[in-house]
Amino acid sequence: MFKKPAKQLKESLLKLWELIPRWLRNILSAAVRIVLDFWRENLKVPVIAIIFGFLVGALVILAIGKNPLLAYMAIYKSVFSGMRNFSETIAYVTPLIFTGLAVAFAFRCGLFNIGAEGQVIVGMFVTGYIGFTWPHLPPVILLPLAVLGGALAGAIWSGIPGLLKARLGVHEVINTIMMNHIAFYLVNWLVSDPFKAPNYQATAPVPESIRLTKLSDLFSFEPASGHTGIFVALAAAVICYFILWRTTLGFEIRATGFNAGASKYAGVNTSRSLFMAMVISGAFAGLGGALQTLGVRYRVWEMAAFPEFGFNGIAVALIGKNHPAGVVLGAFLFGALMRSDAAIQMQADVPRQVVAIIQAAVIFFVAADEIVRWLVAKRKREVVVHD
């Protein structure tokens, strides 16, 4: 009875599928594969953690005598109601995908890149610098130059701690933190003195020709901040997956991260793995900074404080279990929460800090679950070892 319509549906879907251009089909099927891979590996933990995080948030809202449902409706509306809101959210999500990928990539090699923050900052600056220094270059040259320049700056910024780690064994956490501060004060000085534009606490703008198209212009809805950089971010997630699981370099990086002793035995140059993991990690973060300049800020502004993309990237990678698909999910969650903290205050009269509590609770539950899992895994391991 039901077989026929089901079959028809399948056939029409297949036809529809074939209508899509081949290159897009390839990308789509790759994306589906990556998501499925993540789903199989470890989707459960983050989802449970997110639910628990929101439950804790609800308790806090109840405790201050407000209505959690109202608050969560406000969050929902400010993220999903209408293309404008969604596009505003995307603007928050885009840089977080890059920093999340950066942290996740390094972590696959057993490295803790706390320096995504600084790598974003140098990426923002170098892209801006290239943009305002050669504004008359044709965009086909200037755009890639500016984007790659930002990525390269991030790569160099992480490459220094990477080299120190690989050559001398200096711990990357200390050095990446130091590099954050160097980046912050260096760029702040550059934009407020040598490259300051008159009447601005910033540099000159990058030319219009290389600014990224707003999603609102692309799909014609009311103006909002989301820009085409989100597609680059999603592509970066695919590339990150590809490098890690489909290249010999990724194989070496993951092997080194899991077991450096066995990697050495197998002839892997573990120093090279460590260095390359840091460099690529920084390139992702630098790319995030580049798109931030080209898509949102247009100038390199003096910073009152760290922009926090890098630090939130750590949380995003944690929620995403250091998997590219998970990073996209985690970046969306964090971006959505960042987007909605004003709305929660205005519409539900709940202090915006509650959003930070929800974020913290989600991180806590992901981490706590990891502890539980680790204990279980350890026990299981013992059986295997002993038996």
Place this chain on the structure above:
Amino acid sequence: MQAQETPVIQMRRITKSFPGVVANDRIDLTVRRGEIHALLGENGAGKTTLMNILYGLYQPDEGDIYIRGRKVVIQGPGAAIELGIGMVHQHFMLVEPFTVAENLVLGKEPVRRGILDQKRAGEIVRELSQRYGLAVDPRAKIEDISVGMQQRVEILKALYRGAEILIMDEPTSVLTPQETTELIEVMRMLVRDGKTIIFITHKLKEVMEASDVVTVIRRGRVIDSLPTKDTTIDRLAALMVGRDVQMVVDKTEARPGRTVLDVRDLWVRDYRKTDAVKGISLQVRAGEIVGIAGVDGNGQKELVEAITGLSRAEKGSVILNGEDVTNKPPRRVTETGLAHIPQDRQKRGLVLDFDLRENLVLQSYYRHPFADKGILKPKEIDSYARRLIKAFDVRTPGPEISARSLSGGNQQKLIVAREIDRDPDLLIAAQPTRGLDVGAIEFVHRRLIRYRDSGKAVLLVSLELDEILALSDRILVIYEGRIVGELGAGEADEQKIGLLMAGIRHGEGGGGDVQKAGQTA
């Protein structure tokens, strides 16, 4: 043994399942006071699971446990200790930089004004070691004493906490023949003192030597439980494996050819920067197995690591296939013609979190046909892995499983498969059957001989004398970083090698330096 006394342990119809396997299937186990009870079975048979249940690490799905006739539920190791059950794990749970005394009292420390009472701790150790005849130095640091000594500390630790029943998980897997003999002595002494011992093992010889009663477990079920004196080694082997096992390896006379490995006056330092290998020279020729016998920690590890490029040689040279590979990076040595079954399969041999496919191409992932211009070819890797898994009989649900979830024997098969299939001229096998069961040992041994017979050179480093004697065409004995003797396959026996291993040269008598072999209890 008084058969009428209430058994000290009775486990009735214990069942425990893990996802996909029934580890224990209605197991009955009865242990009487004052007996040494061997729990014999292959890897993965369910011995350790059963003992982990008794020690409170797992809860059984079904079944009851009676201790001294009283039904109990053992919620955790704490509850087990209160019931007088102690466990000596296969991998010791000791704090390396702490002293023997500190480790022994850890968790139940004698305290004076809130501070650990070192003097009292030392006394406790001396009292205990005198009472049970287990000599240890209370002030020695764990990292400085031999593995056999560390095991004594573990045993004393359990006794200090009032253990009447001692569970020992594969206690001899890390010991030398001499240390094993001593351990058996200690076990005898303990049961004379009224203790009860359950020891998990897959080594038939030890069951025959040490135990009063043996219970054989196969695939989660009790096959038989019988007094040791009523059975034979062959019968036990058949019970354990479920078929007749060939205990002796068939092998023809070696026909050595050209020299494949030539090590000349090699000096290597260990991580403490002291000389561990002191001027070793040796040759391995095509078509022969050269065995290196010796007590653990006499430079074997450093020797192998220097040959394979994993650590630096201070002096001397390593020539492989006529090419000088001294201090060359490991990949260079590997490509010159080396296969290496490392001593520590979990730390060196495998990336446990990688799946079987990734582990099987660990040495060759970057080469044709597994990669092209830096891009991996998953299909090629997958079909190669499937072929090897089949050819080497690795028991696994599929190639996408992580290496961590395989049993020790199957992990070793994975390494053997990977190394042998690459087919280089020299194979270095370091402790290739450590911790494996009879079936898996048979498998590895046959593969090594087959490799030799195909005209390859094999350097075998092993702490198991039986293994050295069974496989080697020539035997070199290593002692304190030097080769102290060379014996042909025909002239070697356990006695002769044992003396050399202990550093006693011919004609020197019995008064030599026997520190490393452990003190006489």
